[in-house]
Amino acid sequence: MLKLNAGLCVRSLSVESECNKCELVCPTTAIAIGESNLPAINFSECVTCGACTAICPSEALTLDEFDATNFFFDFVEDKDNLLSCRKNVPCISALSIEHIISLAVLKKEIVFDMGYCDSCDIAHTCHTQILKNYEEATYLLEAMENEAVIKLENVCYENEAKDSNRRDFLNAANLKTVAKMKKSFEDEVQKASDELTEHTLEKTDIALLRRKTIPNRRKIFFTAIKRVDTPSQFHIVDATEVSFTSQKLMDAEACTACQMCYRVCPTGALVSDTKNSKIDFDPFLCIKCHICHDVCEPNAITLASSYNVKEFFEPKVQSLMSFNVRRCDECDMVFSTNSSDRMCYRCKCEDEEARELWGITDDM
Numbered sequence: 387m388l389k390l391n392a393g394l395c396v397r398s399l400s401v402e403s404e405c406n407k408c409e410l411v412c413p414t415t416a417i418a419i420g421e422s423n424l425p426a427i428n429f430s431e432c433v434t435c436g437a438c439t440a441i442c443p444s445e446a447l448t449l450d451e452f453d454a455t456n457f458f459f460d461f462v463e464d465k466d467n468l469l470s471c472r473k474n475v476p477c478i479s480a481l482s483i484e485h486i487i488s489l490a491v492l493k494k495e496i497v498f499d500m501g502y503c504d505s506c507d508i509a510h511t512c513h514t515q516i517l518k519n520y521e522e523a524t525y526l527l528e529a530m531e532n533e534a535v536i537k538l539e540n541v542c543y544e545n546e547a548k549d550s551n552r553r554d555f556l557n558a559a560n561l562k563t564v565a566k567m568k569k570s571f572e573d574e575v576q577k578a579s580d581e582l583t584e585h586t587l588e589k590t591d592i593a594l595l596r597r598k599t600i601p602n603r604r605k606i607f608f609t610a611i612k613r614v615d616t617p618s619q620f621h622i623v624d625a626t627e628v629s630f631t632s633q634k635l636m637d638a639e640a641c642t643a644c645q646m647c648y649r650v651c652p653t654g655a656l657v658s659d660t661k662n663s664k665i666d667f668d669p670f671l672c673i674k675c676h677i678c679h680d681v682c683e684p685n686a687i688t689l690a691s692s693y694n695v696k697e698f699f700e701p702k703v704q705s706l707m708s709f710n711v712r713r714c715d716e717c718d719m720v721f722s723t724n725s726s727d728r729m730c731y732r733c734k735c736e737d738e739e740a741r742e743l744w745g746i747t748d749d750m
């Protein structure tokens with residue numbers, strides 16, 4: 387069964403968040419952004435393919451039936467290198483790019499079994515997503531000068547479940563896990579319901595929101611990268627081809643030192659110090675969730691058009707902004723600014739509003 391951890395969903399951090407990756411990748415209509423601004427789930431429509439869990443930048447969605455982190459460690463130990471929806475994954479789209487690259491570099495070769503895609507009900511989105519992931523992973527492996535190979539083959543792996551449909555197979559494959567988990571009565575009721583189940587933030591979620599969390603897949607990725615040879619040169623790749631991390635540019639003129647970008651950043655990729663005198667960026671931690679852009683009113687923070695793979699091998703914190711810290715002439719509060727302003731942003735706005743209201747011009 388699919389679960390949403392509301393405290394990890396980036397939409398919980400701000401109403402400005404435009405993330406709907408889970409909704410877009412879902413091959414049925416099981417996920418829709420609900421009235422509470424969080425993804426709502428129709429459990430009876432969900433086919434537990436796991437594509438949404440893999441695409442969610444913050445690992446807010448999980449499947450009871452498949453844990454990609456546990457799977458990763460089991461598969462690394464396994465002599466076999468075949469990934470098949472009839473063998474070991476609910477759908478190959480349930481593996482994130484970071485998982486795919488990590489498996490490829492550690493196992494040297496992995497094979498995607500595409501043999502069932504043509505007859506699969508959910509291929510219209512999942513097959514497309516698998517190919518996208520394959521292309522991105524292959525592109526980055528090449529940029530890393532890594533010889534690992536990912537193969538797409540029509541293996542049509544067969545087991546005793548071959549004549550049953552996909553959902554029957556998933557249930558059979560996960561029987562052990564399911565028995566262990568003792569699914570609750572409420573879960574079953576939810577699955578039978580043909581309505582979108584809304585999610586809201588609970589007290590425990592709010593505690594999670596305040597915590598900066600690095601997804602497990604990112605930790606796996608960097609652990610795997612540490613075990614591979616550094617390329618002869620660090621290649622610069624097209625940033626639009628990299629879905630899971632980014633590099634940032636800051637327009638110092640446009641930045642109003644409002645502090646929003648680093649306060650909402652879920653992983654701590656954007657940070658400041660206790661005086662709010664700077665903004666630093668650590669690409670190692672960025673999950674490209676886009677919320678820092680969504681909340682930046684003057685669009686001061688933008689995505690760089692290229693990405694240097696050096697960040698995978700020698701991650702370095704970059705300084706994006708440094709501010710002057712001073713007391714506001716009006717309210718006496720300490721504030722950060724990148725200009726010669728004597729008033730904080732709030733007092734400046736209030737001053738501008740008052741001037742507009744009373745028709746006061748600078749030369750008066």
Ligand code: SF4
Nearest residue numbers: 395396405407408442
């Ligand atoms: S953060 Fe994850 S769960 Fe939330 S909207 Fe984005 S993809 Fe969906």
Ligand code: SF4
Nearest residue numbers: 651672673675676678
């Ligand atoms: S830097 Fe921006 S895109 Fe990257 S994780 Fe933080 S908020 Fe998300």
